[in-house]
Amino acid sequence: MSRSVLTISNLRKEYGATLAVDDVSFSVERNEIVGLLGPNGAGKTTTINMILGVLEPSSGNIQIEGIDIATGRLQALERTNFAAVYAPLPGNLTVWQNLRVFGLMYGVKNLSDRIETLLAQFDLREFRDMKCGVLSSGEQTRVCLAKAMLNRPNLLLLDEPTASLDPATAREIRMKIRELTARGSGGVLWTSHNMYEVEAVCDRVLFLSHGKILLEGDPRTLPREHGKQTLEDLFITVAREPLALERD
Numbered sequence: 001m002s003r004s005v006l007t008i009s010n011l012r013k014e015y016g017a018t019l020a021v022d023d024v025s026f027s028v029e030r031n032e033i034v035g036l037l038g039p040n041g042a043g044k045t046t047t048i049n050m051i052l053g054v055l056e057p058s059s060g061n062i063q064i065e066g067i068d069i070a071t072g073r074l075q076a077l078e079r080t081n082f083a084a085v086y087a088p089l090p091g092n093l094t095v096w097q098n099l100r101v102f103g104l105m106y107g108v109k110n111l112s113d114r115i116e117t118l119l120a121q122f123d124l125r126e127f128r129d130m131k132c133g134v135l136s137s138g139e140q141t142r143v144c145l146a147k148a149m150l151n152r153p154n155l156l157l158l159d160e161p162t163a164s165l166d167p168a169t170a171r172e173i174r175m176k177i178r179e180l181t182a183r184g185s186g187g188v189l190w191t192s193h194n195m196y197e198v199e200a201v202c203d204r205v206l207f208l209s210h211g212k213i214l215l216e217g218d219p220r221t222l223p224r225e226h227g228k229q230t231l232e233d234l235f236i237t238v239a240r241e242p243l244a245l246e247r248d
């Protein structure tokens, strides 16, 4: 098994005159959580959508566990899953029905057992027969995370997964994902605007600005390396004065 679950090389995406992703290269290793950070419009969602095969890159290469998604899309995506607040599950299906439908789509073996495990893991047993549309946004997020774990993905893409969770639930979810990543065989690409969360969760971060990776490193040491006290200070500098950092 190769160590990298995701390898991105020279990825670019143009929308007309807008260069949303500009020659981006990085990898995510097994048992690693990588934070993809950057201000609004930096290119994070565009990058994630290219990894998911939803958007076609203008150029560059994406490999999931060594499989090029341009030529082995289905095989690569079988190993992948995703959760984001902007991609809720169908609201007219119950929690159980949603997990069943997605489980069937992913060809999950022993699906009923897998669903029971996930309902317990994400504290969703009491909601199993409720329609997803009536759940609170935090409860819906937990269902999305359970759905994202159905196929035991080796690459998990989480786009602001705790954005609508209360602090206690958000902490539990972070700990759960850290634990699953540490003892599983996969890696996680995690976007967040919450720098406290990023420090708590990510082994490594990539700062994107105007579609380019400006900085990469350990979120606990990177701020000092660039003369900043906190990750938030560094983030604000990247957002406001990316050129100052490029000159560092």
Ligand code: ATP
Residues within 6 Å of the ligand: 015, 018, 019, 020, 038, 039, 040, 041, 042, 043, 044, 045, 046, 047
């Ligand atoms: P946010 O934190 O706000 O979600 P982001 O880092 O995810 O931002 P993207 O959504 O990837 O940023 O957008 C990157 C750039 O590409 C932005 O300038 C955006 O306006 C532009 N963009 C995104 N989608 C399209 C599209 N379909 N057509 C034209 N421009 C687009």
